[in-house]
Amino acid sequence: MLQPIRSSNPAPALFSILRALAILCTVFFAGSNAAMADPLDGPRAAGIVGERYDGYAQIREDNAPADVVALVRSINRQRQDYYKKLAASENVSPSEVGKLYANKIYQSAPRGYWFLTQSGQWQRKF
Numbered sequence: 001m002l003q004p005i006r007s008s009n010p011a012p013a014l015f016s017i018l019r020a021l022a023i024l025c026t027v028f029f030a031g032s033n034a035a036m037a038d039p040l041d042g043p044r045a046a047g048i049v050g051e052r053y054d055g056y057a058q059i060r061e062d063n064a065p066a067d068v069v070a071l072v073r074s075i076n077r078q079r080q081d082y083y084k085k086l087a088a089s090e091n092v093s094p095s096e097v098g099k100l101y102a103n104k105i106y107q108s109a110p111r112g113y114w115f116l117t118q119s120g121q122w123q124r125k126f
Contacts, residue, residue, distance in 0.1 A: 040075060043068045050114030050122060051105050055079060055098030060114055060122065 040057055043049035048068055050060045056079060057072045083094040083101065090097070106115055106125065113125050 039071060043071070044109075044113050047112075047114060050116055051102060051109070052116040053099065053102050053118045054095065055083065055101040055105070058116060 040049055043064075044051070048059065048061050048064050049057050049072055052058050056076045059069055059072055079098070079101070080094070083097040087094040087097045109115075109125055111125055114122050115125060116122055
């Protein structure tokens with residue numbers, strides 16, 4: 001995530017750390033309210049839907065029901081809009097926000113949920 005900054009002045013490194021913490025706090029508090037009634041919980045628990053390393057959901061089964069496919073598309077559009085808005089306010093890229101959000105999803109997910117790694121491998125949380 002954060003790249004080491006080699007400088008005699010620690011201010012840029014401190015600023016980077018504080019900015020990352022601010023984004024993470026915003027993602028955490030926004031996500032904590034949404035996590036209470038997440039419409040993806042059922043499809044995730046069934047293994048039909050997994051979460052990706054970049055903060056987006058993904059269908060895992062070729063024969064997923066059409067309503068689940070539509071739900072994932074809708075959720076991903078909402079996430080994309082949210083990531084863009086938060087990124088603009090924090091002066092970072094939407095992909096940085098997405099990766100922080102993906103980490104939050106992973107940390108709060110129960111055992112058994114599927115996660116797609118950056119290398120393209122599906123892994124189940126145990």
